[in-house]
Amino acid sequence: MERTVTVEPEAGLHARPASKLVQTANRFDADVSIGRADDGDDGLVRADSMLSVSGLNVEHGESVRVVAEGPDAEAALDAVCDLLTSPVEEADEEETDGGDAEDAP
Amino acid sequence: MRTLAGVGSTPRAGVGTARWYRPEADLSLPDRPDAVDADAELDRYEAARDAAREALRDARDRTAERVGEKEAAVFEAHEGFLDDPTIVEDVAAAIREGTPAEHAVADRFDEAVAQFEGMEGRMAERADDLRDVRDRLLRALLAGDGEASTATDLAALPDGTILLAERLTPSDTAALDPDAVAGITTVEGGRTSHAAIIARSLAVPAVVGVGDALESIGDGETVLVDGEAGEVVVDPDEARRESVRESGHEVIPERVETVDGRSVEVAANVGGEAELAPAAERGADGIGLFRTEFLFVDREAPPSEDEQYAAVTTALSAFPDDRVVVRTLDVGGDKPVPYLDLPEEPNPFLGRRGIRLSLDEHADLFETQLRALLRAAATEDGDGLAVMFPLVTRVEEVERAVDAVESVADDLAAEGVDHAVPELGAMVETPAAAFLADALAERLDFLSVGTNDLAGYVMAADRGNDAVADYHDPLHPAVMRALDRTTAAAEGSDAWVGMCGEMAGDPALTELLVGLGFDELSMSAVTVPEVKARVREVDADAAASLANEALACETRGEVLDVLEIGERDA
Numbered sequence: 001m002e003r004t005v006t007v008e009p010e011a012g013l014h015a016r017p018a019s020k021l022v023q024t025a026n027r028f029d030a031d032v033s034i035g036r037a038d039d040g041d042d043g044l045v046r047a048d049s050m051l052s053v054s055g056l057n058v059e060h061g062e063s064v065r066v067v068a069e070g071p072d073a074e075a076a077l078d079a080v081c082d083l084l085t086s087p088v089e090e091a092d093e094e095e096t097d098g099g100d101a102e103d104a105p
Numbered sequence: 106m107r108t109l110a111g112v113g114s115t116p117r118a119g120v121g122t123a124r125w126y127r128p129e130a131d132l133s134l135p136d137r138p139d140a141v142d143a144d145a146e147l148d149r150y151e152a153a154r155d156a157a158r159e160a161l162r163d164a165r166d167r168t169a170e171r172v173g174e175k176e177a178a179v180f181e182a183h184e185g186f187l188d189d190p191t192i193v194e195d196v197a198a199a200i201r202e203g204t205p206a207e208h209a210v211a212d213r214f215d216e217a218v219a220q221f222e223g224m225e226g227r228m229a230e231r232a233d234d235l236r237d238v239r240d241r242l243l244r245a246l247l248a249g250d251g252e253a254s255t256a257t258d259l260a261a262l263p264d265g266t267i268l269l270a271e272r273l274t275p276s277d278t279a280a281l282d283p284d285a286v287a288g289i290t291t292v293e294g295g296r297t298s299h300a301a302i303i304a305r306s307l308a309v310p311a312v313v314g315v316g317d318a319l320e321s322i323g324d325g326e327t328v329l330v331d332g333e334a335g336e337v338v339v340d341p342d343e344a345r346r347e348s349v350r351e352s353g354h355e356v357i358p359e360r361v362e363t364v365d366g367r368s369v370e371v372a373a374n375v376g377g378e379a380e381l382a383p384a385a386e387r388g389a390d391g392i393g394l395f396r397t398e399f400l401f402v403d404r405e406a407p408p409s410e411d412e413q414y415a416a417v418t419t420a421l422s423a424f425p426d427d428r429v430v431v432r433t434l435d436v437g438g439d440k441p442v443p444y445l446d447l448p449e450e451p452n453p454f455l456g457r458r459g460i461r462l463s464l465d466e467h468a469d470l471f472e473t474q475l476r477a478l479l480r481a482a483a484t485e486d487g488d489g490l491a492v493m494f495p496l497v498t499r500v501e502e503v504e505r506a507v508d509a510v511e512s513v514a515d516d517l518a519a520e521g522v523d524h525a526v527p528e529l530g531a532m533v534e535t536p537a538a539a540f541l542a543d544a545l546a547e548r549l550d551f552l553s554v555g556t557n558d559l560a561g562y563v564m565a566a567d568r569g570n571d572a573v574a575d576y577h578d579p580l581h582p583a584v585m586r587a588l589d590r591t592t593a594a595a596e597g598s599d600a601w602v603g604m605c606g607e608m609a610g611d612p613a614l615t616e617l618l619v620g621l622g623f624d625e626l627s628m629s630a631v632t633v634p635e636v637k638a639r640v641r642e643v644d645a646d647a648a649a650s651l652a653n654e655a656l657a658c659e660t661r662g663e664v665l666d667v668l669e670i671g672e673r674d675a
Contacts, residue, residue, distance in 0.1 A: 014227045016178040019185045050185030051192060051217055054231050057224075086443065 002067040003077055004037045008085045012059035017083070022050045024079050030070035032080060037063040047080065106342050109322075111290065111315035113335035114301035115631070119310040120329045120346055121265040121287030123322050126277070128240060134207050134247075146206040147197060153206070153245035157187055160241065164279040168303075170379045174403060176303055179234065179275045186238045192217065207246045214239035230298075237274035262286060267328040269319060273300035283307040288330030290337050292319045308383070308631040312337050356388040357637040367645040369619055371637045372428070372627040374605055378416060381423040384630040388637060391427025391489065393553065393627020394605035395420055397434055397474070401442050407470055413477035421486040428489045430553065430603075430627070432532065433474055434467070435459050435495035445470075454567065459496025459532075464505050475513040482525040491528035493553055498537035500544050507548065530600070534558035539587040542594035546602075552595055553627075556606025560584045579608045580664045582656070585621075589656050592622035603627060613670050615639035620652030 009017040013034075025032040025047035034053065035043035044067060045052035058064055064084065068076045165180035186192070192213055199209035214235055221232035259280040262268070265287050270277070272293040278300055281289075289304050294313035304311035310332040322328060322339055329341040338345055362368045372393030373384035384392065400408045400416055408416075420429050436442050437458035445467065450456035463471035475492075482490045494506050510526060517524040530551035533539055538552075539559065546552055556579045561568050563584050566576035579585070588604075595602035603625030608614055610628025612635045618626060619640065626636060651667065658664045 011227070014231070015182055016175075019178070019181040022185045022189075023181070046191065049191045050182065050189045051220075051235075052189075054228075055220060057228055082443075 001069075001073050001077060002065060003081050004063060004065045005081050005084050007058055007060055007062050007064055008087045010060050010087060012062070013053055013056055013064075018050060018053045020083055021053055021080060022048055024083055025076065028068075028070075028072040028076035028079070030068045030072040030076040032066065032068045032076050034064055034066050034080075037065045106345065107321075107339040109315050109318045109337040109339070111312040111319075111335055111337060112294075112296055112301070113332040114296055114311045114313055115305045115309060115332040116635075117308065117310040117631070118329065118331040118333060118348075119267070119287035120327065120341065121267040122263075123269055123324055123326045123328045124262065124266050125324055126259065126268055126270040126273075128244075128277070134211060134243075135205075137205060137208055141200070141203050141205050143201050143203065146200045146204075146209075149246060150196060150200060150206040150210065153210075153242050154187060154193075156245045157238070157241045158184060160245075161187065161276075164276055168275075168279045173377065173379075174399070176275075180279075182234055183238050183241075183275070186217075186235055187242070207243055210239065210242050210246065214242075233272065233274060233298075237276050240274075241276060267330055269322060269328075272298075275303070278303040278307075281307070281309075283309050288312075288328070288332075290315055290319060290328075290330050292316060305631070308387075355638075356386070356634050357641075358388045360390055361637045361640045363619060363640060363643045363645045363648070365645050367619070369623070369640045370428070370603070370625040371633055371640065372430075372603075372625060373630040373633055374627050375420070375630075378419055380630065381420055384633070385423055387630045387633045389424075389427075389630055389633045391424045392420060392429040392431075393603055393609075393625055395429055395431040397432060398436060398442075401434060401436065404444075406444055407473070410473050410477045410480075413474055414480050417478060417481040417490070418484050418486075421481060421484065421490060424489065425486040426489070428491055428528075428625075430491040430493055430530070430551075430605075431478060432493050432495055433460070433463055433478075434470060437462055454561075459534075460494045460502050460506060461496065463494070464502060464509075468509075471509060472513060475510055476517065478527060479510070479513055479517060479524040480522060482527040483523040487525060487527070491530060491551065493530040493532055493551070495532045495555075496534055496558075497531040497545065498535050500541060500548070503531055503545055503548050532605075533587075533591050535562050536587060539563075539590050542591040543597065546594050546598035546600040549600055551601045551603065552591060553603045553605050553625075554588060554591055554623075556584070556588075556604060556608040559587060559606065563587050578661060579606070580614075580668070581661045582658050582664060585656055585658075585664065588621055589652070595624075596622055601625065610636060612636050612639045613668070616643045616648045617652055617655060617668060619643050619645060620648030620650070620655075622649075622652075 007013060011017050032047040033044040034047045035045060045056060047053060066077060066080050161180050161184050165177045169177035195213050196209045200206055218232050218235045221228050259277055262282060262285040264285050266285055267288045268286055270291050272291050286309050288310040291300055291313045292315060294300050298313055301311060301313050310330045312330050312332055312335055315337055327340055329338040329345060360368055370390045372391045373389035374394040375381060375384055375392050376396045377399040400413060417431060437447055437453060448457060478492050481487055497503060507529060514524060514526055528550040530549050530553055531538060531545050532555050533542060533552050534555040538545060542552060557568060560577055560579045564576040564581060566573040568577050592602050601624040604623050605627040609626040610632040615636055654667045655664050658667060
């Protein structure tokens with residue numbers, strides 16, 4: 001089974017969202033793969049591989065296709081798509097330290 | 106005296122003794138032996154991965170505690186690379202074919218690094234991450250005893266070290282002892298590199314991206330790192346060292362006044378318990394913004410009343426003689442919390458955020474939070490507690506929030522639980538609140554301006570959108586007038602007025618803000634000493650004239666001219 005969703009986290013599939021995706025894909029008894037919606041089956045990579053997921057270089061707002069096979073396929077799809085469609089908490093409004101490095105006042 | 110230029114990443118300067126950190130020097134691989142016991146090599150690889158994983162988790166926890174969850178997340182990504190099945194399978198296959206473990210690891214990771222190297226931005230950072238993980242694994246293999254780090258030397262640097270390196274990985278910066286390091290400078294890296302971000306969080310002076318010229322500096326030379334100017338000075342003369350002593354901004358523990366005796370509180374914005382001690386160490390006069398979101402994010406269920414009570418009393422006891430301003434839960438917009446099931450909104454910044462959620466959808470969370478706050482207000486250090494409501498736009502919201510406080514007080518009284526009603530205030534983050542500041546000040550003990558959101562809403566510009574970045578400067582006359590309206594309203598009432606946005610921490614604007622009538626400025630702890638020093642140089646009357654001149658301007662350019670500051674990044 002599969003779904004196509006738009007990537008919501010500001011960081012795209014990098015850094016935190018990517019590691020969360022890999023952790024999530026690993027939690028289920030299912031083979032989960034992910035790719036750009038336009039790239040068809042050839043563009044699919046293993047969602048449990050940080051290297052493959054980061055290598056997609058998917059940015060915020062891009063459309064991705066998630067495919068899952070196996071006993072927990074549906075639950076895995078739910079969890080992964082949930083993650084992809086919720087923005088990750090970014091630095092707080094009033095943050096001046098760390099976080100948003102480009103925050104010149 | 107020689108000067109090298111780089112990218113300043115912490116607005117501080119430090120002088121010390123140069124010491125090169127070259128971790129790659131201890132990673133020379135042994136020659137490839139001919140015959141390899143594959144099973145033994147697989148076991149070594151497995152043991153090295155276990156050791157590296159444990160070290161990564163330690164680094165994650167240490168960074169989360171010292172810097173923040175966001176900065177710690179990089180180590181979760183590293184763990185992802187360490188245990189990446191495609192890497193693990195390839196390395197194991199190479200070992201089975203007779204390659205020694207360290208060569209199999211180095212080959213496979215180098216291949217992965219090459220995939221990302223030379224690319225832009227985030228992809229290039231992945232190459233750094235992969236190198237970091239590779240080196241961690243190799244050290245564990247070469248050490249042979251499962252000890253997965255040379256981080257020990259970084260944790261045990263002599264005081265007054267200026268650390269020089271090709272680049273610093275997140276693992277390196279997590280291991281650093283910030284008290285021993287007077288400055289950091291690297292050949293590579295930009296403002297957003299891990300090293301730069303973490304150095305900023307730890308308030309260590311840093312200049313990154315100096316280039317190969319840095320190699321001309323030898324161990325033991327005296328070096329000055331000026332993160333403000335983005336300069337690295339070898340063998341600085343006395344005048345230049347003196348300038349550091351001046352700009353080093355001695356901590357001023359006591360409260361400060363202007364030349365003519367007007368007192369201005371200089372407080373810190375804090376986003377978690379780990380930031381309390383650093384804020385106190387830098388002489389903050391209390392907490393002007395205690396964000397409570399850290400209690401709610403990254404978990405499956407909301408925090409209990411007792412947990413929130415504990416967090417607030419911890420903050421109060423860190424500042425027993427000062428005010429601690431706690432902002433009630435401010436989620437929605439760009440701050441989602443999964444278990445709250447917030448609605449998807451086409452434009453969350455103009456949607457269900459801040460006090461709007463607390464009064465309606467999440468009145469239960471609000472009540473729990475208020476119970477914790479009112480109980481904390483009755484503790485020994487509780488009289489300094491103040492509570493403020495985020496994203497207020499209507500007088501009715503304030504009235505309902507005050508009613509909620511009173512009803513919680515009644516409940517606690519009926520239950521026989523010790524409690525007190527703290528000072529109550531509203532954040533002025535919207536044009537509506539600025540226009541209504543007089544009505545809000547009448548009903549509350551204080552107002553606190555959040556300039557980042559206020560500038561965004563006044564100028565109709567999203568702070569996260571670079572295409573409209575130059576609209577986002579609070580020095581636009583429209584924003585300045587909203588500030589003035591707020592302070593003037595407070596002046597005509599019994600309420601005090603503070604500012605907890607980024608603007609408050611900019612020493613170039615201290616005089617203007619004092620002139621506008623702010624009683625309290627709250628900022629990132631790192632700028633507290635400098636702003637305190639600036640307050641002492643300000644003459645309140647002259648500052649008021651300056652503010653009036655700035656308020657008469659019609660363009661941002663005119664405001665910059667009046668303040669005598671050059672063109673700046675908005």
